[in-house]
Amino acid sequence: SLADTDWIGLLEKARSLRENPNPGELRFDGRVALVTGAGNGIGRIYALLLAKLGASVVVNDLGGSHTGVGGAHAAADKVVDEIRAAGGKAVANYDSVEDGDKLVDTAIKAFGRIDIVVNNAGILRDKSFARMTDADWDLVHRVHVRGTYKVTKAAWPHMLKQKYGRIINTASAVGLYGNFGQANYSAAKAAMVAFSNTLALEGRKSNIIANTIAPNAGTRMTATVMPPEMVEALKPDYVAPLVAFLGHESCKETGSIFEVGSGWIAKVRWQRTGGVGFPINRPLLPEHIASRWAEITNFNDGRATHPISTQDSFAAVQANFDNKDTGA
Ligand code: NAD
Numbered sequence: 001s002l003a004d005t006d007w008i009g010l011l012e013k014a015r016s017l018r019e020n021p022n023p024g025e026l027r028f029d030g031r032v033a034l035v036t037g038a039g040n041g042i043g044r045i046y047a048l049l050l051a052k053l054g055a056s057v058v059v060n061d062l063g064g065s066h067t068g069v070g071g072a073h074a075a076a077d078k079v080v081d082e083i084r085a086a087g088g089k090a091v092a093n094y095d096s097v098e099d100g101d102k103l104v105d106t107a108i109k110a111f112g113r114i115d116i117v118v119n120n121a122g123i124l125r126d127k128s129f130a131r132m133t134d135a136d137w138d139l140v141h142r143v144h145v146r147g148t149y150k151v152t153k154a155a156w157p158h159m160l161k162q163k164y165g166r167i168i169n170t171a172s173a174v175g176l177y178g179n180f181g182q183a184n185y186s187a188a189k190a191a192m193v194a195f196s197n198t199l200a201l202e203g204r205k206s207n208i209i210a211n212t213i214a215p216n217a218g219t220r221m222t223a224t225v226m227p228p229e230m231v232e233a234l235k236p237d238y239v240a241p242l243v244a245f246l247g248h249e250s251c252k253e254t255g256s257i258f259e260v261g262s263g264w265i266a267k268v269r270w271q272r273t274g275g276v277g278f279p280i281n282r283p284l285l286p287e288h289i290a291s292r293w294a295e296i297t298n299f300n301d302g303r304a305t306h307p308i309s310t311q312d313s314f315a316a317v318q319a320n321f322d323n324k325d326t327g328a
Pocket of ligand 1: 041218
């Protein structure tokens with residue numbers, strides 16, 4: 001009957017639904033996120049999503065071209081305006097990621113803390129290796145490797161102190177597999193993987209997690225090489241939710257690599273063959289290796305493993321310490 005109805009309970013429910021219309025939604029209220037290169041492309045969508053979910057966001061962007069030329073405030077300002085117009089909290093920062101401490105300063109000055117760092121800023125200087133100059137190499141490494149390092153280095157002491165941090169670094173499939181014309185970029189992107197994995201180890205005790213993503217997205221960076229249907233199918237909106245998940249307090253995943261794009265997400269790991277241990281009490285000659293090459297490179301003999309740490313990796317090397325040939 002009406003008299004038995006728990007009106008107060010129902011009102012409570014209605015109120016909480018109004019405040020959070022999507023129960024179970026991963027919220028970021030009270031959290032501060034810094035997204036580098038957030039004036040365009042994938043980074044812009046990260047910033048919009050994190051702000052929509054309640055985070056205060058530092059929208060960093062130098063505002064240059066996709067080859068790293070020039071700079072302008074408009075790129076970051078536009079995204080900040082978009083976030084504010086939707087009722088979110090954001091401030092702009094226009095420094096290069098190479099001045100990482102300035103980006104983190106902006107977060108601390110505006111919002112008093114830094115919880116999430118998404119290292120996303122990036123440029124390309126594609127050229128065949130024969131034609132690549134030192135400048136092409138250095139510029140790409142400065143933005144991706146040194147930039148990611150400098151931003152993270154500045155955020156790290158805050159994260160250690162508050163015993164909380166979420167770091168997402170941006171690699172690329174070409175950093176895992178290589179690509180014609182991208183010796184500089186692919187090497188820089190591979191560095192992201194090892195950097196994240198080491199931070200994952202050093203951050204574990206302090207509830208700092210670090211992961212790497214290899215995104216695929218239709219942006220100005222890829223629009224020049226993709227037909228329009230493909231740009232549409234690869235909307236950054238399909239990448240951003242993974243970054244939000246990896247940036248959330250409920251996420252415990254760390255030291256992992258994810259390939260993501262077009263709404264498809266998968267984790268990547270190393271695989272190693274069972275290997276061949278040669279006796280160490282007699283000389284190891286190149287021809288010994290040649291004669292066992294098929295075994296050394298065989299992933300399908302049931303002995304392949306997936307090492308997940310340097311210790312894990314070393315165990316097989318160490319196991320060969322006692323491999324002595326006692327045969328006649
Ligand atoms: P984008 O060019 O659309 O956006 C990158 C943004 O970074 C730009 O707004 C640019 O101004 C900014 N930026 C460049 N140098 C900067 C610096 N020194 N300091 C601050 N900001 C700087 O590119 P995108 O496609 O959105 O790429 C985002 C990230 O994802 C990059 O790291 C890129 O290498 C990586 N990635 C993209 C794809 C893809 O398919 N789009 C694939 C693999 C990896």
